[in-house]
Amino acid sequence: MPFIPHTDEDVRAMLAAIGVESVDALFDEIPAALRAGPLQGVPRGLNELELMRLMRERAAADGEYLNFIGAGAYEHHIPAAVWQIATRGEFYSSYTPYQAEASQGTLQVLYEYQTMMASLTGLDVTNASLYDGASALAEALLMAVRAHKGARRVLVPRSLNPTWRAVARTIVHNQGIELTEIDYDPQTGCSSMQSLAAASAAEHAALVVVQPNFFGALEPVDELVDWAHAQGLIVIAAVNPTALALLKPPGEWGARGADIAVGDGQPLGIPLSGGGPYFGFLACRQALVRQMPGRIVGRTLDAEGRVGYTLTLQAREQHIRRSKATSNICTNQGLMVTAATIYMALLGPDGLADVARSSHANAAALRELLTSLPRVESVFDGPAFHEFVVRVESPVATVLQQLGAHGILGGFELTHHYPELGQALLVCATETKTPDDLRRYATHMAGVLSS
Amino acid sequence: MTSPQDLKYTDSHEWVRQEPDGSVTVGITDHAQNQLGDVVFVESPPAGRQVKKGEECGVIESVKAAADIYAPVSGEIVAANADLADAPEKINQDPYGAWMFRIKPSDPAELSALLDSAAYEKIAEADKH
Numbered sequence: 293m294p295f296i297p298h299t300d301e302d303v304r305a306m307l308a309a310i311g312v313e314s315v316d317a318l319f320d321e322i323p324a325a326l327r328a329g330p331l332q333g334v335p336r337g338l339n340e341l342e343l344m345r346l347m348r349e350r351a352a353a354d355g356e357y358l359n360f361i362g363a364g365a366y367e368h369h370i371p372a373a374v375w376q377i378a379t380r381g382e383f384y385s386s387y388t389p390y391q392a393e394a395s396q397g398t399l400q401v402l403y404e405y406q407t408m409m410a411s412l413t414g415l416d417v418t419n420a421s422l423y424d425g426a427s428a429l430a431e432a433l434l435m436a437v438r439a440h441k442g443a444r445r446v447l448v449p450r451s452l453n454p455t456w457r458a459v460a461r462t463i464v465h466n467q468g469i470e471l472t473e474i475d476y477d478p479q480t481g482c483s484s485m486q487s488l489a490a491a492s493a494a495e496h497a498a499l500v501v502v503q504p505n506f507f508g509a510l511e512p513v514d515e516l517v518d519w520a521h522a523q524g525l526i527v528i529a530a531v532n533p534t535a536l537a538l539l540k541p542p543g544e545w546g547a548r549g550a551d552i553a554v555g556d557g558q559p560l561g562i563p564l565s566g567g568g569p570y571f572g573f574l575a576c577r578q579a580l581v582r583q584m585p586g587r588i589v590g591r592t593l594d595a596e597g598r599v600g601y602t603l604t605l606q607a608r609e610q611h612i613r614r615s616k617a618t619s620n621i622c623t624n625q626g627l628m629v630t631a632a633t634i635y636m637a638l639l640g641p642d643g644l645a646d647v648a649r650s651s652h653a654n655a656a657a658l659r660e661l662l663t664s665l666p667r668v669e670s671v672f673d674g675p676a677f678h679e680f681v682v683r684v685e686s687p688v689a690t691v692l693q694q695l696g697a698h699g700i701l702g703g704f705e706l707t708h709h710y711p712e713l714g715q716a717l718l719v720c721a722t723e724t725k726t727p728d729d730l731r732r733y734a735t736h737m738a739g740v741l742s743s
Numbered sequence: 744m745t746s747p748q749d750l751k752y753t754d755s756h757e758w759v760r761q762e763p764d765g766s767v768t769v770g771i772t773d774h775a776q777n778q779l780g781d782v783v784f785v786e787s788p789p790a791g792r793q794v795k796k797g798e799e800c801g802v803i804e805s806v807k808a809a810a811d812i813y814a815p816v817s818g819e820i821v822a823a824n825a826d827l828a829d830a831p832e833k834i835n836q837d838p839y840g841a842w843m844f845r846i847k848p849s850d851p852a853e854l855s856a857l858l859d860s861a862a863y864e865k866i867a868e869a870d871k872h
Contacts (some may be wrong), residue, residue, distance in 0.1 A: 441789075582784065582804070606808035607784075616811070 297681025355699065358729055360658075362679045362720025363506070363704035364425070364453050364569070366559045368534070368647060369724055371638050374561045379630040385626070390587070392602040398626070399601035402589040411571050412536045412545025413529070413553040418575040419586035421624040425556025426459035426743040428572030429530055431619055433464050433471075433498065434659050435576070435583040438524040438618075440497035444469050447496050447520075449483040451476045451505035452530055454709040472496065481507040481672035481681065483516060493523035493640045501550065502530040503539065507718065508655070508679025509672055510539075517546030529553040533560055533573070534651065535677050537644035542575075552576045562628055571625035571632065582608055585619030589676040651678035654721040654730065659736040662719070667741045671716055679720040681713065683704065686741055688715040700733055745807060745864070747839055751854065753815045758839065759857055766821055767854070770842045771803065771812065771834065774867040776847035779805040782834040787812075787823035787844045794820060794846065795854050801843060803834065816853040818846040 298306075303315065312318060321326065338346065359367050373436060378384070382397055392399065402420045422428045432449040433446050446464075448457055448471045461471050475487040499520040503511050513529075520527045529542035529550035536542075542550035558570040576584055582605065590604030610617035636644065655678040663670045667685035684691050688705050695702035703719040710716060721730065746752065751759040756775035757816060762790040776782065784804040786829045794800045794814035801812035827833060833841035858866070 582786075607804045607807075612807075613809050616809075 293545050301414055313669075320594045325554065357696070357699055357701045358725075358732065359701045360703050360719050360721060360725075360733060361701050362508075362722075363718055364455060364556065365564055365570070366532075366534070366678075366720065366722055367564055368559055368651075368722055368723055370561050370563060370635065373638060374631050376637050377634050378627065383627070383630045388496045390604075392600065396601055398630075399603075401630055401633055402587075402624070402626070403591055403601050404637070405629050406589060408633065408636050409533075409575055412541060413531070413573075413575040414541025414549065415553055415575040416543075416578040417584065417588070418573060419584055419588050419624070420626075421557065421629045422572035422574055422586055422621060423625060424568065424570045425530070425558075426453070426456040426572070427463065427621070428554040428556070428574045429456050429528070429620065430460040430463035431498075431499070431574060431585050432528045432554045433460055433469060434467065435552060435580060435585070435618070436498035436528060437464075437467075437469055439580055439583050440526055443495050443497040445472055445491075445496045446470075446528075447472050447474055447488070447491055447499040447525070449474045449476065449500060449502055449505070449511075450512070450710075451481060451483055451507060451509070452500060452502045453506045456530070474499075476505075476507075479672070480674040481505065481509040482511045482674060485515070485519070488519060493520075493525060496523075496525060498526040498528050498531055500528045501542075501545070503542075504532060504535055504677035505678070507672055507681050508676040508720070510675045510677065513540070513542075513545045515546070515703055517548070517550060519583075520687050521546065521548050526551045531555045532587045532677065533557060534644065534648050537641065538648045538652070539677075543577075549577075551580060557625075557628065557632050560632035562631060569625060569628055571628040581605065583618060584608070585617075585621055587624050648678075650723040651721065652676075654678070654723065654725050655680060655719075657727070658719065658721045658725075658733065661730055662737060665734065665738050665741065668737065672712060678719055678722055681716050681718055683714050683716050684741060688713065690716050690718070691737075691740055693713075694743075695733075695736055699742075700736055702733070702737070746774075746860040746867075748860045750839070750860065751815075751857035752860065752866075753813065753857060754863075754866050755813045756867070757812065757815050759815045759854075760842075761854065762845070766845045766847045767818075768842045768845050769815055770793060771838060772867065773838045774870065775810070776835050776838045778870075779803060779808055779810060781793075781806045782831045785827040785831045785834065785843065787827065788814075788820045790820050791820055792820045794818065796850075803831075812843060814846065815857060816846060816848045817850050818848040821845045821847050826862070 406418045431623050437444055449564045472491055474483050475483040501513055501516045502514050505511050517527050527550040531553055533555055542553040555573055556570055557573050562570055588605050589601055592600055594600045606612055608618045610620055659680045662668050662682055668681050671681040671683050692702050703717040706713050706716040707717055756772045758770050758772050781801055782805050786802040788800040796814055796817045798814045799811045800814045803810050824842050
């Protein structure tokens with residue numbers, strides 16, 4: 293039976309009951325110019341054969357690009373088994389079933405996910421995920437301000453993803469929380485201690501430390517964490533989960549470690565998919581667990597002493613605590629997290645480290661190839677993970693367009709968010725690239741710049 | 744359990760005991776702990792904090808709910824019961840012994856506005872229905 297809740301007759305009866313002429317009349321308050329008309333170019337109905345043909349044509353029109361754009365979403369190889377398993381009927385649901393008596397398998401997967409993320413971040417507890425990295429950051433800022441019980445400003449480095457900063461600002465601004473931006477050192481691209489020292493720590497609740505940062509550079513995390521703790525600030529780590537397979541986990545940064553860690557889980561087996569759905573992760577120390585938003589799955593024993601899994605610490609959530617809940621987010625990205633858990637389980641710690649290592653090696657090799665070209669220069673001089681910034685002599689938008697004509701997505705243009713860097717380009721290479729791919733990019737870059 | 748006669752009460756289910764040194768000790772009533780069920784977490788205000796009468800200054804979390812604790816009088820928090828961090832169940836076991844925090848009142852007139860045990864029991868009784 294098709295899901296059509298109201299027949300024409302139902303609609304007429306409802307309109308008659310409230311004395312309104314038509315459904316459209318209910319929307320009179322919205323100016324006509326702001327209302328969406330019928331969708332353009334969408335046929336009324338197609339059979340499956342016609343639809344498949346149309347979609348194949350549309351997909352072919354997009355082309356098959358060699359992709360060197362990262363900037364927050366990363367192309368990694370996803371073993372075929374990941375989505376084969378994730379889309380099994382037992383897991384594949386648009387809704388996460390939380391009833392413990394009916395969902396032990398799902399709850400156990402979430403519990404395993406939490407265990408893996410706690411291990412990757414080196415922190416005590418994690419929730420069952422949030423929407424994406426940017427919203428996870430916003431939740432971490434809210435957590436830090438609640439826990440600090442004083443200041444309502446947070447220190448956020450400009451070397452953090454500008455989109456994350458914008459999303460976080462939008463979310464926390466309505467609660468009277470402001471972000472103070474910390475500039476980066478023009479030499480290294482990393483948070484500048486001078487800029488930090490100039491900010492009045494006493495007015496702030498937290499410092500965000502990003503690793504690797506938006507420019508791909510590795511920040512001096514130990515120094516930053518120790519500085520922040522000495523000022524009485526809560527430390528929020530914003531991290532790439534792939535990089536954590538190689539780098540020191542946030543829980544071990546500096547003398548005391550970061551207090552909260554957040555990030556986007558997309559690199560862990562989630563396809564780029566034009567920007568989503570992804571998932572956000574959030575981990576923290578035990579002492580902050582009651583400030584942590586979202587679902588948490590716990591492991592327990594039933595009345596007969598058997599192991600079981602169930603949602604726990606729900607008193608923080610809005611169905612119990614109403615407007616005083618830690619967040620209005622009361623859900624998680626169940627399917628994405630299922631895929632990520634399978635991805636991490638298939639790769640294991642060594643496999644994930646291999647992905648990180650070969651991504652790093654490819655990016656380093658490409659940086660070498662590109663910066664040895666005339667009219668290309670490296671912008672920052674420190675170590676990097678799998679992304680780096682170069683400056684080109686021609687307008688970067690034109691360079692990217694011309695590379696595109698050769699089937700290459702050359703990187704992310706930085707001129708809008710970081711105009712001070714000039715014609716700068718953020719380039720990423722992951723384990724998906726071969727030495728031939730890297731040479732092809734460098735060859736075309738040389739051609740484009742000399743034309 | 745009847746409400747001890749030597750204590751004062753609020754209509755938000757806190758009890759208040761006047762100490763010889765002029766401070767007041769605050770906890771939650773037997774009726775309140777009974778309604779909450781098994782208490783699993785207690786957050787008391789830190790010593791040194793200034794509170795106003797009726798201000799939210801703590802949280803008690805049970806297996807089925809979380810409730811705010813309100814300051815019964817204005818003043819400065821002079822102590823919090825650290826024992827409850829590791830043994831929140833004491834609130835259930837001994838509600839009139841498991842105190843949460845002490846306040847040094849800034850306006851003694853507020854003390855006389857608190858309820859006596861008979862008045863509180865009427866409120867608690869009405870709350871059950």
